[in-house]
Amino acid sequence: MIERRKPLMILGVLALSLLLAACGGDEPLPTATPTKTAIPVATNTPVATATPLPPTATPTDTVIPTDTPTATPEGTPTPTLTPTPVAFLSPTEDDVNTRKGPGTDYGKVGMVTQADNLGVYGKSADGKWYKICCVNGGEAWISSQFAKLSGDTAAIAIVGPPALTDETRADAVAAAGGGGGGGGGIPGRVSIGNVVPAVDNPPPGKYFGLCGLRVNRPVREVAPQRPVLTGSTNPLTGQPIDPARLQERIFVARYGNEPAVNDYFGIGAPDLVFEELMDNLNTTRFTTVWLGGDAPQIGPLRSFRSTTIQVAQMFDAPMASSGAVGPNQVFAYQAGIEDLDERCSSGPYFNNPRGGGYQNRVLTSSANLRAFMANNGLDKGVTVRPFTFSDTPPAGGQPANRVVIPYPNRGFYEVEWRYDPGTGRYARFSGSQRNPLVDGNNGQQVTAANVVIMDVQHDLTDLVEDIVNSYSVRTYIVGKEGDATIVRDGVAIQGRWRVTDKFNGLELVDAAGNPIPLKPGNTWFQVVPPSLDVTIVG
Known part of the structure; x- marks a missing residue:
């Protein structure tokens, strides 16, 4: 049976008089309706940080001459250790429900698709249901109506059904939200307060942030003095890095993500990527974090939002973007971020030689940004x-061989990660057609050593982000904590994320507060409301 989805509630909001300071014109998209499936909690064993790897030279790229780009207007199944399956099953359709027992009287566990290859461990006496593993870390049942079998099908034994109880009749319950800033999920619209907006025409002088605001600058956060890291291990990836790079700076670059984007230049190269919901909870964008990674072209760059500001502050990183509405510029300035907005610091940026309108216009490079920061x-x-x-x-x-994050407007924004045992990495697909995400610089599909699902509180605000009255979304990350699922090496580990202090990174810990280790390599963080459905299939 095909999954039915519950609406993600979007509250009506009143118009705000603040207009765009830059990068307007984002097109509205229709609202979709996700649900949430629980992920069973696993017991984590703390693992010590790996011994630093021997140093290797960090590749560099050439500084690209710049021009001035035109400003851009997701009862819980019981985890079990199963024997080797006698047969395998692939669903004949996408988005097929699995259940806690052999029949529609049993609660739903999660959905599977034609891409899944699941072990078969039994069948019902009437042959109409198969017992499979694993969906969201546990056993489930699927109707034979949607089953394509392979292997020794004659050896599939009849197994008895679980008792029908209140627990087995109930759909799998969503995990508790962990945003830490109030109620879980999307509790409603909040006011951004009385914010002095930035204006155009920056005054003379060298400074970064609020490039158009001459007076009434707010109090600015200052990063505390901490020792500079030494050695030859990248703190973001655990891989070798030129020690000289640790004497430089992490930087953040804000990517657009929408159907009008022609190429995602350099999207496979960042050390970290945070994907989050934004305007009207309808779309996503990427906040990329760079230290060891390099790319000759990065972008297209677009305007930043609440999550971008917090990621930049977490990693004490200058922020490359193409504008923002005035209040967001104020928030970035208050957060102590060097806001390298292309309208005010045009040096590192250049126009996309392939054109493609404002959604594709502004690019930069790692060499340009590093040179700009040094200079x-x-x-x-x-x-x-x-x-x-x-x-x-x-x-x-x-x-955890497959992870599905059904961001709204699933036709384009739904995300799927598929594990490849041969490489030990997860490949990224998106949209209803499951299109691979490809780096425009080299034509290679984006993969990740780690995928981290972060449950974060999301609030709609009264801040207008564009000329079609899209309302800004506020997330709560810095100074907060929440549930996290760390997916690596074909397994999912349940834990917590936390950001206890500013300018000092992000932690992933188990229930006892011990670090959960990442696999050396790049990591994608999928920032989701606690109410959003996330399906993990074994």
Whole structure:
């Protein structure tokens, strides 16, 4: 049976008089309706940080001459250890429900698609249902109506059904929200307060942030003095890095993400990527974090939002973007971020030679941004807390060969990660057609060593982001914590994310507060409301 979805409630909001300071014209998209499936909790075993790898030279690229770009107007199934399956099953359709027992009287566990290859461990006495593993880390049942079998099908034994109880009749319950800033999910619209907006025409002088505001600058956060990291291990990836790079600076670059984007230049190269919902909870964008990665073209760059500001502050990173509405510029300035807005710091940027309208116009490069930071005294060294890494995943993880994040407007924005045991990495697909996300610089599909699902509180605000009255979304990350699922090496580990202090990175920990190690390599963070459905299939 095909899954039915519950609406993600979007509250009506009143118009705000603040207009765009830059990068307007985002087109509205229709609202979709996700649900949430629980992920079973695994017991994590702390693993110590891997021994630093020997240093290798960090590749560099050439500074590209710049021009001035035109400003851009997701009862819980019981985890079990199963024997080797006698047969395998692939669904004949996408979005097929699985259940806690053999029949529609049993609650739903999660959905599977034609891409899944699931072990078969039994069948009902009437042959109409198969017992499979694993969906969201546990056993489930699927109707034979949607089953394509392979292997020794004659050896599939008849197994008895679980008792029909209140627990087995109920759909799998969504995990508790962990945004830390109030109620879970999307509780409603909040006011951004009385914010002095920035204006155009920056005054003379060298400074970064609020390039058009001459007076009434707010109090600005200042990063505390911390020791600069040494050694030859990248604190964001656990991989080798030129020690000289640690004397420079992490930077953040804000990518657009919409159907009008022609190429995602450099999207496979960042150390970290945060994907989050924005305007009207209808679309997503990427906030990319760079230290060891390099790319000759980065972009298209677009305007930043609440999550971008917090990621930049977490990693004490200058922020490359193409504008923002005035209040967001104020918030970035208050957060102590060097806001390298292309309208005010045009040096590192250049126009996309392939054109494509405002959604594709503004590009930069890692070499350009590094040179700009060096030439403007921004290289103060990397001081953030490193992640913990290990080549071996923690014990207690549940199978995770496929992860689906159904962001609204699923036809374009739904995300799927598929595990490749041969490479030990997850490949990125998106949309109803499951199109691969490809780096426009090299034509290669984006893959990740780790995928981290972060439950974060999302609030609609009264801040207008564009000329079609899209309302801004506020997330709560800095100073907060929440549930996290760390997916690596074909397993999912349940834990927590937390950002306890500013300018000092992000932690992933188990229930006892011990670090959960990432696999050495790049990581994609999928920032989701706690109410959003996330399906993990073993």
